[in-house]
Amino acid sequence: MSLAFDYDVIIVGAGVAGALCAYRLSQHPGARILIIDPGVNDVDMPQRMQYRKTFALTAQRNLGQIPTYMDLARDRYAPSVDGIDVTRYLVQTPPPPPATNPDNKALFKVPYQRITGGSTWSWRGNCPRFIPSDFKLKDSYFVGDNWPISYDDLEPWYCDAENELGIAGNDAEWGNDSSFVKQGIGGPRSKPFPMPNIVQGYSDRKIIAAIGDAMTIDGKKIEVISTPQARISDNTKYPDRSTCRGNSNCIPLCPTGAKYDAGVHLRKAFAKGVEIRRGSVVTRLEIAATGNVHTVVFRDWRQDPAKDQRLTAKIIVLAANAVESPKIWLFSGLGNKSDQVGRNLMDHLQTEIGGLFPEPIFTFRGPQGLSGIEVFRDGPFRKDSGAFRMTIGNDGWGRIEIPANSIDKLFFQNTPGPPLLGKAFRQKLADRLTRMMRISVSTEQLPNPENRITLSADKKDELGLPRPQVAYRVDDYSKKALENGYRVARTILEAISDKRDIKPDVLAAPQDFNTAAHAMGTLKMGGDPGKSVVNAFGRSHEHPNLYVAGSSVFVTSSTSNPTLTIGALALRTAAEIVKRL
């Protein structure tokens, strides 16, 4: 331990990456660790109940995932994207000419939470691993880029992360004898899942039966399998967490803590002596004469006026997200010889389609999604168009039509005649809502250096820090993936839903994409310091004591939800840091 610094390690950001790093480093005897985070919230059950109450008493709660957290004073001083107005914080660059360019719609729509625990307060909990080809996309399909590590390099850390997050998964569907692995799509597993999969829903069983064993699209056999999830199916191994009670509210808030959030590891880290500076926004990282970064300058926004404070550490871990980490990097003037800082911003583009099943399938009960279709995540088509994952919704039509809108639609069904009311209305409403089924498509996006985070030259936040500016376009590769995914989803839906109800008004069209809320890239890892920002362990090429944890370091996006890979990489980075303590 070095006494020349205030701490051995300062971690910037208390999301999943920062929490896992802090927890793992806290197990190193004597390590002095500090987390700096803008949130002022707790990560305990009373806090969760307060958020639940806020959720219940907030109107329009289904419009976005963020309103639950919007009553916080924090939002004034450490703002983020709220999922409703994507320009309230991000400065989106003007669309390029001509004005009719369809890319004009390509706003970067990812919302996130700058609170303690980060966006894991509000996520679905889906945790598939990346597949081997995701790490060597350029070698495999001549597009995108290659990671400096392989699936095999990360596999032990996937096991580690699955154990830490508490992943419930089905070994028969995802293990080495599964169709998923035998087809060469998924990578092998060295350990079973920590828990059996979350039991699939009545709706899943009905949909699986309707698809049957013989449906093939584009040469791929359509199989609906359970999705590995960071959610407790059996808490024998996780006695501090509840089993899932099926609250149908994973986004915006799991009220029981059955679904993983970063609070799990923050609580463990605090118990081991990790400290946290709450309400603290980093205003600068300072470069020492050695090239190292030892000093974190920050302001506690609760103070009036908020003055700069300074703390030092032997090692700094930047674990904000793929927008905030490059923002800090850029306004601190850290090294950028590769010119890759802020570049290669990615998201998973989403579209979805809804229909009515011939009989009630009773979604809105259980987690918001339990199953998916994984066979389109890889194949030779990736030379020309992106891969996609498909998920079967367990929440009606999701964003296509929230139940409150169904009420309006049915109530005025007889317009201009009298409204439908009473038992007839109730029956119609139940018939519509209980038969809703939804398939969503989530596509990969290629790294593109022109998709990037920079600093706004003139727009500042409340603390006077430059707001992040985003340049973002969607290329044909991703558009084709959206079109293919929509076509496949529609083909499935038309085959199994009540054809009388397949109407334009119940089918979303992919004219525009939605966000998966998966910000990735912007501080990419790589072996060549001239082409990447950090090395294969997340260590800065230019500042040897500065590490990055989080999806910022992703080289490609895969089709997988990123959290498990964030966790695996963060644990791997933490192990590397421990060697230097």
Next chain:
Amino acid sequence: MSTGREIAMVDTAAFRKLSQAITGFDNLDQTIADAYAARIAEAFPKPLGDLMAAFAPVSGSPDLEAAVTKILTDNPKLVPMTRQIAEIWYTSQFTRDDGSSDPPQTEEQFKSGLLWKAIGAVAPAYSDRPYGYWKDKPASLG
């Protein structure tokens, strides 16, 4: 349970009865009816008064749904008020004149939303059911 009281000139027992005809749910809770009548009366005093006045003469009808439907057929201007009553009982919120939503006032109001009962579910974030209940269809609706 409350037996109903007058809130801003609204007979809340009659409001509950009218609400049952509109929603299709019998045995609505009178305490919640009191609260909802107050919320709507504050936002829409005259439209609610007009609807209640039209309802009063038929409130003893054996087929209240048919009676209310006839009221609305004869006077379509009362339809929007009826819709607000449906909305508040099903979702515990309603839409103000300016288009904004009047949110639930208590967690109990939120939990009591008829929408979830109608489809065999529970109000989001307030499940009291055991792990895995979703693998079977609900035993009954409502």
